[in-house]
Amino acid sequence: MTKSLLAIIIIAAVALAGCTGERHNRAFDGLDSIAETSPGVAVARLDSLCGVLPGLNRADSAYCAMVRLKAGLAAGLVPQSDSEALSLVDFYENELDFELLDDAYYTAAAVYHAMGNDAVAMDYLSSAMVNAHGADTLLMLRSQLMAGRIYLRNRMVGSADSVFRAVSASSVGRANRLVAASAIGGMGDVAYSRGRADSACHHYREALRLVPGNDGGSLAASLRCRLAEACVASGDTAAARRLLLQARAAATPALKPRLALAEGFLLEAEGRADMALLRYGEAAAGGDAATLSAAYGRMAAVYGGRGDGHKAADCAARCVALADSLAASVSAVGVGGVANGRWAERRELESFFKELCFDYFTEIWLYVVSAIALVTFVGFRAFLSHRRQQMHQKEVRHKYQRLRAGWPPTRPRHNGAGTA
Numbered sequence: 001m002t003k004s005l006l007a008i009i010i011i012a013a014v015a016l017a018g019c020t021g022e023r024h025n026r027a028f029d030g031l032d033s034i035a036e037t038s039p040g041v042a043v044a045r046l047d048s049l050c051g052v053l054p055g056l057n058r059a060d061s062a063y064c065a066m067v068r069l070k071a072g073l074a075a076g077l078v079p080q081s082d083s084e085a086l087s088l089v090d091f092y093e094n095e096l097d098f099e100l101l102d103d104a105y106y107t108a109a110a111v112y113h114a115m116g117n118d119a120v121a122m123d124y125l126s127s128a129m130v131n132a133h134g135a136d137t138l139l140m141l142r143s144q145l146m147a148g149r150i151y152l153r154n155r156m157v158g159s160a161d162s163v164f165r166a167v168s169a170s171s172v173g174r175a176n177r178l179v180a181a182s183a184i185g186g187m188g189d190v191a192y193s194r195g196r197a198d199s200a201c202h203h204y205r206e207a208l209r210l211v212p213g214n215d216g217g218s219l220a221a222s223l224r225c226r227l228a229e230a231c232v233a234s235g236d237t238a239a240a241r242r243l244l245l246q247a248r249a250a251a252t253p254a255l256k257p258r259l260a261l262a263e264g265f266l267l268e269a270e271g272r273a274d275m276a277l278l279r280y281g282e283a284a285a286g287g288d289a290a291t292l293s294a295a296y297g298r299m300a301a302v303y304g305g306r307g308d309g310h311k312a313a314d315c316a317a318r319c320v321a322l323a324d325s326l327a328a329s330v331s332a333v334g335v336g337g338v339a340n341g342r343w344a345e346r347r348e349l350e351s352f353f354k355e356l357c358f359d360y361f362t363e364i365w366l367y368v369v370s371a372i373a374l375v376t377f378v379g380f381r382a383f384l385s386h387r388r389q390q391m392h393q394k395e396v397r398h399k400y401q402r403l404r405a406g407w408p409p410t411r412p413r414h415n416g417a418g419t420a
Contacts, residue, residue, distance in 0.1 A: 085108040264279030
């Protein structure tokens with residue numbers, strides 16, 4: 001029986017070790033969230049920790065890579081490849097680390113969104129949102145904000161408006177000023193896309209008021225750029241010029257095409273068409289599809305106003321081609337934000353992993369409970385046996401004491417009347 005108990009304990013220990021993957025050092029906790037708001041601070045802390053912590057394992061390396069990737073995205077750097085994001089997803093899927101797997105999905109979505117592939121971005125984003133624990137967590141809200149930006153970039157204005165309003169109304173969204181500012185800024189984008197410049201200005205100013213001083217540098221620059229466009233549309237070019245000067249001082253590489261578009265819009269409103277065309281050219285040189293489409297549309301209008309029909313037609317054709325690509329992207333993303341077939345396969349894979357891990361832990365607990373029951377039974381039997389042995393020894397000792405107390409036996413006395 002002792003050998004059986006030992007075998008059960010060994011099997012349970014091996015099963016537990018096989019189901020528990022590597023985990024990163026807890027000293028790194030929180031850096032992935034800081035990377036989205038203060039990328040420079042996150043990278044500096046990461047470098048200092050890597051310098052003092054000995055023997056980093058694979059989980060530490062993966063977590064550090066995710067922090068650096070998030071920091072680069074927050075700083076406006078567009079990845080040249082998706083390989084690093086995919087390697088993170090593969091690592092956390094293989095390690096069954098569901099705590100960080102959702103974060104890896106979100107990071108992969110951010111990479112594809114920055115690279116302009118919104119259909120695949122929504123694929124990974126859907127996985128992150130389905131897995132997120134609770135509808136009011138920061139990961140869920142950030143995922144919804146990215147979904148809103150994808151909807152808006154793909155001209156799904158109604159869906160974007162619903163998402164931004166839901167995020168701004170949530171309790172966590174109201175408590176987190178950066179999330180609240182992003183959501184209200186998105187509501188301003190929706191209003192501006194619908195031609196309501198005054199309403200857009202109101203939302204942008206409210207969002208700017210909420211932006212944290214130390215954590216919202218790139219967001220503040222983006223909001224100022226968008227507010228400047230709305231001010232030009234509403235006729236306040238002086239305010240637009242002040243805002244664009246402030247935005248240019250803190251513009252990230254990813255924001256510069258949009259900034260150039262806004263400056264071109266201001267210059268065109270001031271009647272400086274040549275300078276406006278230069279700015280529109282800068283916007284068309286490095287912007288995303290929506291920015292390029294807007295830039296070529298404005299260039300077509302400027303050339304058309306000058307009577308240059310050939311250039312106006314060329315710019316208009318490019319604008320239409322980009323609009324068609326956006327329409328194709330809309331059909332790929334889907335009206336309800338439902339991911340494509342790859343999403344279903346990924347959900348099936350996640351479900352398999354969770355069931356596998358559940359089966360492992362169920363088996364482990366069966367072994368543990370069996371071992372505890374066996375130990376309890378053996379211990380109880382040993383206790384009863386020891387108790388019986390103690391009672392027997394006590395009884396033998398008592399009998400021995402009684403015999404010893406009556407030894408040697410006393411002879412019966414006679415009264416002397418026995419013989420004549």
